[in-house]
Amino acid sequence: MEALRRRLRLDPQVIRRLRAVFLRSFCGQDAALGEVPEATRSEVSTAVRFHELERIETLHSVLDGASKVLFKTRDGCRIESVLLRIKTGRSSVCVSSQTGCVAGCLFCATGRLKNVRNLTPPEILDQVVQTGEMLQAEGRRLRNVVFMGMGEPFHNRENLFSALEQLSSPGGFHLSGRHLLVSTVGVPEGIRRLSSCFPSVGLAVSLHSVRQDVRDELMPYCRQWPLPELRAAILERNTVYNQPVMIEILMLEGLTDTDADCAGLKEWLAGLQVHVNLIPYNPVPGTVPVVAGQVLLGSREQRVGEFLAELKKAGFKATRRHSLGADIQAACGQLAR
Ligand code: SAH
Ligand code: SF4
Numbered sequence: 424m425e426a427l428r429r430r431l432r433l434d435p436q437v438i439r440r441l442r443a444v445f446l447r448s449f450c451g452q453d454a455a456l457g458e459v460p461e462a463t464r465s466e467v468s469t470a471v472r473f474h475e476l477e478r479i480e481t482l483h484s485v486l487d488g489a490s491k492v493l494f495k496t497r498d499g500c501r502i503e504s505v506l507l508r509i510k511t512g513r514s515s516v517c518v519s520s521q522t523g524c525v526a527g528c529l530f531c532a533t534g535r536l537k538n539v540r541n542l543t544p545p546e547i548l549d550q551v552v553q554t555g556e557m558l559q560a561e562g563r564r565l566r567n568v569v570f571m572g573m574g575e576p577f578h579n580r581e582n583l584f585s586a587l588e589q590l591s592s593p594g595g596f597h598l599s600g601r602h603l604l605v606s607t608v609g610v611p612e613g614i615r616r617l618s619s620c621f622p623s624v625g626l627a628v629s630l631h632s633v634r635q636d637v638r639d640e641l642m643p644y645c646r647q648w649p650l651p652e653l654r655a656a657i658l659e660r661n662t663v664y665n666q667p668v669m670i671e672i673l674m675l676e677g678l679t680d681t682d683a684d685c686a687g688l689k690e691w692l693a694g695l696q697v698h699v700n701l702i703p704y705n706p707v708p709g710t711v712p713v714v715a716g717q718v719l720l721g722s723r724e725q726r727v728g729e730f731l732a733e734l735k736k737a738g739f740k741a742t743r744r745h746s747l748g749a750d751i752q753a754a755c756g757q758l759a760r
Contacts, residue, residue: 424438424442424471425438427467427470427471431463431466431467433459433460433463433467437458437459437460439594440458441455441456441458441459441467442455442594442595444457444458445473445552446552446589446595446596446597447596447597448559449552449555449556449558449559449565450556450559451556451559452468452473452474455473456468473552474549474552474553475496475497475543475545475546475548475549476494476495476496476502476546476549476550476553477494477495478492478493478494478553479493479494479495479501480492480493481493481557482751482753483751484747484748484749484750484751484753485750486747486748486749486750487747487748488507488508488509488510488514488747489505489506489507489508489747489748489751489753489754490505490506490508490557490748490751490753491503491504491505491506491748491751491752491753491758492504492505492506492550492553492554492557493760494549494550494553496522496542496546500522500538500540501522501760502519502522502542502546502550502572502573502760503519503572503573503753503758503759503760504516504517504518504519504550504553504554504572505517505572505747505748505753505758506554506557506558507747507748508558508563512563512564513566513567514558514563514564514565514566514567515565515566515567515568515569516550516551516554516555516565516567516568516569517569517570517571517572518547518550518551518568518569518570518572519542519547519550519572519573519574519758520541520542520547520570520572520573520574520575520576520578520579520582520583521539521540521541521542521573521574521575521578521579522536522538522539522540522542522573522574522760523536523537523538523539523573523574523760524536524539524573524574524575524578525539525575525578525644526575526578526608526642526644526645527643527644528608528629528641528642528644529640529641529642529643529712529714529719530641530673530675530704530707530712530719530756531707531756532707532710532752532756532757532758532759533573533574533756533758533759535707535710535759536573536759536760539574541574541578541579541582542574542579542582543582544582544585544586544589547582547583547586548586548589548590548596550572551565551568551590551596566598566602567598567602567603567604568590568596568598568602568603568604569603569604569605569606570583570604570605570606571604571606571627571755572758573758573759573760575607575608575610576605576606576607576613577605577607577608577610577612577613577614577616577617578610580613580616583605584616584620584621587603587605587620587621587624590603591603591621591624599623600621600622600623600624600625601623601625603621603624603625604624604625604626604627604669605617605624605625605626605627606627606628606629606669606671607626607627607628607629608629608642608644608645609628609629609630609642609645609648609653610648611648611652611653611655611656612656614626614628614656614657614659614660615656615659615660617660618659618660618663618664619663622663622664623664623666625666625669626660626668626669627668627669627670627671627700628653628657628668628669628670628671629642629671629673630653630670630671630672630688631671631672631673631679632672632678632679632684633650633684633687633688633690633691634684634687635649635650637678637679637714638650640714640715641673641675641678641714650691654691654695657695657697658694658695661695661696665696666696667696667697667698667740668695668696668697668698669697669698669699669700670692670697670698670699670700671700671702671744672688672699672700672701672702673702673704674701674702674703674704674721674722674726674727674730675704675719675720675721675722676720676721676722676723676726677717677720678714678715678717678719679722680722680726680727680730685730685733685734688734689733689734689737689739692739697739697740698739698740698741698742699734699739699740699741699742700741700742700743700744701727701730701731701741701742701743701744702744702746702755703721703722703727703743703744703746704719704720704721704722704756705721705746705749705754705755705756705757706719706721707756707757707759708752727743728743731743
């Protein structure tokens with residue numbers, strides 16, 4: 424952009440306004456080009472590539488305010504993003520960081536996909552731009568960007584950080600760290616690097632179980648980082664930034680939701696600044712994951728309520744996640760091209 428600006432002798436203000444209209448107001452390419460003097464507009468229009476992804480299909484939930492958007496990259500990979508329209512008007516987009524995920528968690532549709540590659544910063548950011556434009560057309564505003572779509576963000580750390588840089592930069596999307604959230608399967612080194620480079624960006628950790636054997640079975644990839652190592656990284660993060668880390672617990676009957684699980688979790692979390700988020704299990708069609716000879720089953724509604732009450736009674740901040748878009752396979756763990 425800077426080279427182009429110099430070549431066309433454009434006022435830096437023009438580029439600043441173009442970026443603001445495109446990246447902050449989400450008014451689209453034509454409106455952004457409207458900021459450029461007419462004499463050079465067509466040249467800017469040919470020189471600048473505004474979009475990196477092709478939008479293939481959009482599904483709207485009939486249950487709630489979720490939409491799932493299927494995009495295609497230039498080399499033909501398919502990825503999905505989810506738009507979450509929340510009643511209060513604070514809309515969020517859940518973006519993908521990879522075209523699949525090598526972590527292969529038993530309960531997740533993304534983990535079953537083959538041919539995984541990292542998304543580039545423009546591919547990550549165009550998900551935000553295009554969904555932001557969809558919301559803008561409805562008179563809504565995109566407020567939050569959460570890295571909870573396809574992929575493990577810390578497996579694509581450099582591109583993730585480059586995207587976060589743009590998302591938080593005043594000359595870019597200008598979103599504060601409070602409106603950005605990265606969810607990880609629990610890569611300690613990634614957590615440390617995020618804490619030092621982007622301390623105010625929210626962190627969520629998919630803990631699911633504090634029983635090492637259960638976690639190893641559910642998330643085989645995480646065996647390389649035993650639970651104490653993960654806890655140490657969360658503790659370190661707490662010392663760097665005074666905001667709770669979100670701890671995600673997938674509620675599975677008899678596996679992560681027993682009284683012993685609740686007691687173990689409370690003990691594990693003692694001394695950490697956290698917010699526990701209980702996630703109901705969204706079954707993945709066509710799969711029957713088995714752990715210890717038992718088919719994975721979501722916890723009963725009542726059990727989730729009891730577990731939540733127990734955590735709150737012990738003084739923990741805790742909430743239950745209401746996954747949106749279950750009817751269009753857009754809920755947590757259901758994204759699969
Ligand atoms: N790779 C990152 C972020 C994407 S998944 C991570 O694993 O944290 C976002 C959340 O959805 C994670 O907490 C993940 O464990 C959870 N999830 C995966 N599959 C799920 C399913 N079938 N039902 C409910 N939650 C699921
Ligand atoms: Fe990857 Fe997250 Fe799915 Fe696990 S839950 S396979 S880390 S996307």
